[in-house]
Amino acid sequence: MSRGLVKLFIYCMVFTVSLPLWAQNTINSVRVWPSPDSTRVVFDLDDKPDFSYFMLKNPSRLVVDLEGTNKLETLPKVPSKHQLVSKLRYSKPKNKHSVRLVFELTGAIKPVIFSLAPTGPYKNRLVVDLYDRSQPSQVVTPAQTAAKKRQLNQERDIVIAIDAGHGGEDPGSIGPSGTYEKDITLQIAKRLERMIDAERGMISRMVRSGDYFVKLDTRTNRARQKKADFLVSIHADAFTSPGPNGASVWVLSLRRANSEIGKWIEDKEKHSELLGGAADVIKDAANEKYLAQALLDMSMDHSMKTGLSVADEVVKELRKVAKMHKKHPQHASLAVLKSPDIPSILVETGFISNPREEQLLKSANYQERLAKAMFTSIKNYYLRNPPDDSLFAKLKSQYPTKHKVRPGESLSMLSGRYGVSISKIKQVNKLSSNTLFIGQELDIPQG
Ligand SMILES: [Zn+2]
Structure with a gap:
């Protein structure tokens, strides 16, 4: 081959190889x-x-x-x-x-x-x-939160952050008839929001209120920024086969997740993180260090105990309205459950991959019942364990004490013991006679 031919040959090679690349993408x-x-x-x-x-x-x-x-x-x-x-x-x-x-x-x-x-x-x-850029940084440290909380007046509302899973670019799981998890989670979240806001002494804060993506670390930061006492993250489960069904409640675990499905969910969250963008992955290293230190903190212990107590209540309430996939709260180290200072739970409301449950999750009635179960259990927990400066704490001091009648007890005995008049006990309990029954439950008003 002459030098000229070689040149032409190379030129043709470059030309033919390069041409399709030039107009390849659309x-x-x-x-x-x-x-x-x-x-x-x-x-x-x-x-x-x-x-x-x-x-x-x-x-x-x-x-x-x-x-x-x-x-x-x-x-x-x-x-x-x-x-x-x-x-x-x-x-x-x-x-x-x-x-x-x-x-x-x-x-x-x-x-x-x-x-x-x-x-x-x-x-x-x-x-x-x-x-x-003009918005202030979203990151608020736990110490700052505690200081702010102390400045609050007495009788404050208990703040519940509601995190509707996924959103925007991240549809979450997709049901057999095309239902997006991100839509179901937002609909249930909005129902829960209405219930909480209608309750005196409680107020909700939505982590996302529309169809847009919120990064996983931003979700907990947002709850922290809104001074949340508690965070509930709402999701719908999915599996590769249509069979699995039922709801489950997840709490933070320091150990690895205790079941195969747990591991699978962890993978799914990773998946979601990737869907959310590269920024999350890069920032993780710094976050892990912060979390590792925070894990040693007492607040973590409190968060976990509170999370688990509420999770127990939620399971009890959900059982009344839904089939349970797991009869006890499950432990996992999901990103949204990693906040060391805010007690958090994650509720998998059902399997969107199960055709029957997909239809249920879409129905207004079922969504309302799921939201009601979450609302009742969170409210009941905080009625019993109110933060000192909350309205719930004040209400608790006014609540009647419960008394179960034992053999030999009479109204006059109870009146003397609790320092309340017989007529007041009769009035509160709507009693028409002075006769008590063994095992009878009485409300004893404050003296
Ligand atoms: Zn999800």
Whole structure:
């Protein structure tokens, strides 16, 4: 071969190999997810995106270049409720094979950009998370929380953080008829929210209130920031076969999860973490250290005991309305149950992978009963164990004492023992005569 022929041959090789790469990828759709303090924009692509980006000032813009990519003809309009992005548009690309996207921003914004591999209903994705820089940091230390709590007045409300699992880009498990776990969890969470807010002495705080993704560490941070006394995380289970069914309640365990299904759930949470984005994985190292120290703290012990007590109550209440997959609270080290200072439980409301339970979980009536079971058990726990500065503590001091009548006891004896008049005991218990029965339960009012 002459030198010229070799050159031509190499040129042809490069040309034929390179050509398909130039126009290989395609943007198929763009989704925009609103959230109160960030905006997520997701690009669905045929292949793994080859991307780079930079920021421009005055006015503030984020520019993203996608190599070897065909553009989607029309970009979605950004609704006005997206306070961080005012417009998404194309600009003149670097070369004719690439695409240049411009995000027109409303102010100081920190972008986090990463690609996600195909999972569940989604193919390759490019995720652009835009965080509002003007918002104060979400991280509040336990010490700060305790100090704030002490400043609160007496008779405060007991704060229950409600965490509806998954959301936005992360659908959670998907039922055989296409029901998304993220929708079921939010619907049940909203029912629980209404019940708690209607109860004097209790108030709810939603970790997410719409269809957007919240990172796992942000979920507990948000509960902490809202000074939650308790965190309940709501999920729906799934398995690879349609058989398994029933609800279960999970609490934090220092040891590894105590069953195979437990391990499986842990994997699923990892999965969710990956769905949520690379940022979570990177930040984990620092978090683990913080957690390891915090685990030694007494507050952890308190959190675990409280979590377990409430979990026991929730199991008892759930049994009245649902089939139980597990008859006792299960222990696991799930990310959302790792908060050392906030007692937490995770309720798997049922198996969305079971066709019958999927239909139940979708029904308003069943959702209401599940929410009611969670509400009743959390409320009962705090009625018995109210924080000192809460309204529940004040109410407890006014509650009647229960007394079970034993052989030989009379109204006058009880009147003397508790320092309450006979007529008051009769009135409170609606007694028409002075006769008591052995085993009879009486309310003894405060003297
Ligand atoms: Zn889940």
